[in-house]
Amino acid sequence: MLGRLGAQAWDDLEWLTESELYTYFDEAAKQLARSGVFVDEDSTVTLSAGESQYTTPAGWISSVRVSGAQGVLRPASTFELEALDSAWETAQGPPYRYSMDAGPLGTVTLYPQPTANQQHETLTHVYHRFPPDVSTAQTAVPVPEPVADYFAYFALQRARGKESEGAMPEMAAHFAERVQMYEQILASYWGEQE
Amino acid sequence: MTTSSLQAAVWNLLDDDGTYYPAANVLGALNEAQRFFCLLTLCLEMTSSFPLTAGTAFYHMLPVFPDWLLPRRVLNSAGQRLRPGRLNVLDALYPNWTNSPGTPKRYAHLGFDLLAICQQPTENDVMLVTYAQAPAPLENPTDVPEIRENSHFALPNYAAYALRQPEGGQEFRKFLGYFNDFLDEAQAVQMLVKAKNVDAGYERPPFELERMDRSRLVAWGKRP
Numbered sequence: 001m002l003g004r005l006g007a008q009a010w011d012d013l014e015w016l017t018e019s020e021l022y023t024y025f026d027e028a029a030k031q032l033a034r035s036g037v038f039v040d041e042d043s044t045v046t047l048s049a050g051e052s053q054y055t056t057p058a059g060w061i062s063s064v065r066v067s068g069a070q071g072v073l074r075p076a077s078t079f080e081l082e083a084l085d086s087a088w089e090t091a092q093g094p095p096y097r098y099s100m101d102a103g104p105l106g107t108v109t110l111y112p113q114p115t116a117n118q119q120h121e122t123l124t125h126v127y128h129r130f131p132p133d134v135s136t137a138q139t140a141v142p143v144p145e146p147v148a149d150y151f152a153y154f155a156l157q158r159a160r161g162k163e164s165e166g167a168m169p170e171m172a173a174h175f176a177e178r179v180q181m182y183e184q185i186l187a188s189y190w191g192e193q194e
Numbered sequence: 195m196t197t198s199s200l201q202a203a204v205w206n207l208l209d210d211d212g213t214y215y216p217a218a219n220v221l222g223a224l225n226e227a228q229r230f231f232c233l234l235t236l237c238l239e240m241t242s243s244f245p246l247t248a249g250t251a252f253y254h255m256l257p258v259f260p261d262w263l264l265p266r267r268v269l270n271s272a273g274q275r276l277r278p279g280r281l282n283v284l285d286a287l288y289p290n291w292t293n294s295p296g297t298p299k300r301y302a303h304l305g306f307d308l309l310a311i312c313q314q315p316t317e318n319d320v321m322l323v324t325y326a327q328a329p330a331p332l333e334n335p336t337d338v339p340e341i342r343e344n345s346h347f348a349l350p351n352y353a354a355y356a357l358r359q360p361e362g363g364q365e366f367r368k369f370l371g372y373f374n375d376f377l378d379e380a381q382a383v384q385m386l387v388k389a390k391n392v393d394a395g396y397e398r399p400p401f402e403l404e405r406m407d408r409s410r411l412v413a414w415g416k417r418p
Contacts, residue, residue, distance in 0.1 A: 072285045148229075
C-alpha cells in the first residue's frame with residue numbers, strides 16, 4: 001500500500017497513519033459484509049427446556065436458515081406468531097418457527113418453547129456475518145485473493161478523499177469508481193442469493 | 195512472456211528503467227493485473243479432491259483451497275455430478291437434509307466459500323471439485339503468468355495504469371486508455387469463458403463486463 005500512496009516508509013507519510021489505513025480496511029470489510037458475502041454456519045447452541053430465546057452467533061447480521069433436529073424452522077414475525085397462537089409466548093413443544101423480532105436484537109426466539117424432549121438438541125444457524133474487526137493486530141480477512149484489491153482501492157479512495165496534503169479529489173473519484181466496480185463483481189459472484 | 199519481459203514492457207510504457215518505478219512495485223502491479231483479469235474472466239480453473247467428514251453438511255473452502263473463487267462442477271466419489279441449488283430448494287426436496295445420511299447429490303454455495311452438501315456420507319469421503327481459481331503470484335524473473343499467452347500483453351497495460359495512480363492528474367490520465375485496453379481484452383476472454391461455461395453446464399458466468407457502463411471509469415483518458 002505504501003507504494004500506492006507514493007511513499008516507501010510510514011515516516012514518509014505525514015498525512016496518513018498506519019492505524020488510519022487499517023480503519024479504512026475495517027470499514028471496507030463492514031461494507032462488504034452488508035452485501036451478504038460472508039456466510040457462516042453455527043451449530044454450537046443446544047436447546048434448553050422452557051427456554052425460547054437464544055443468542056445469535058458473533059458477528060451476526062441476518063439469518064439465512066435456522067434448523068433443529070426435526071428440520072428447517074420457518075421464519076415468523078411477532079405479528080404472525082400472535083395470529084397463530086395467542087399464547088405463543090408460553091406454548092411448549094418441538095419448535096417449528098423462529099422469529100428474529102420477538103426478542104431483543106441479537107436473539108432468536110423459537111416457537112413453541114422446547115420441552116425436555118428437545119433438551120440438548122442442536123440449533124443450526126446459517127447466517128450472514130461481519131468478519132472479525134480489521135486492525136494492525138488482526139490483518140487477515142477470509143476472502144478470495146483478488147478481493148484483497150477491493151480493500152486497497154477502498155482505502156485509497158478514503159485516503160485520497162480526506163482533507164490533507166495528500167488529498168487528490170480526482171483520484172478519490174476514480175478510486176470510488178473502482179470500488180463500485182468491485183462491488184458489482186463481488187455481488188454477482190458471491191452476493192446474497194438466499 | 196516471462197515476468198522479466200513483462201517488467202521490461204511496463205518500464206517501456208512508462209519510459210523508465212527501474213529508477214522511478216522499482217522492480218518490486220512493477221511486480222506488485224503485474225500481480226494485481228493478473229488477479230483482476232482472473233476475477234473478471236474466471237478464466238483459470240482447477241480440479242482437486244476435497245475431503246468430506248462423515249455427517250457434516252457445511253464446509254468452508256478457502257482453508258482447503260486458498261486460490262478458491264467459485265465452484266464450477268462438483269462430483270461425488272462415485273463420479274456422479276452434484277446438482278447446484280439453493281438452501282430453500284434443498285429444504286423442499288429433503289425436509290431435514292442437514293441430518294440426512296446418504297451419497298451427496300446436491301450442493302449449495304453461499305457467500306465467498308461456504309458449501310452445503312446434501313446428503314452427507316456416513317463415513318469420511320472425498321468429492322472432486324472443479325473451481326474457478328485465482329492465479330499464483332509471479333515471484334521470479336522466469337515465472338510465466340497463468341492466463342493464456344495471447345492475453346499477456348494486457349498485464350503491462352494494467353500495471354502501467356496502476357503504477358501511475360500515486361502521481362494523479364495528467365500523468366495518471368494519460369494511462370487510463372491502457373486500462374480501457376485491459377478491460378477490452380478481459381471482455382474478449384469473457385466471451386470464450388462464457389461459451390465454455392454453456393457447454394460444460396457451469397452454474398455461474400463471469401461478470402457481465404460488456405453491460406457495464408465504463409464511461410465514468412475511463413472517461414478521462416485517451417490512449418497516448
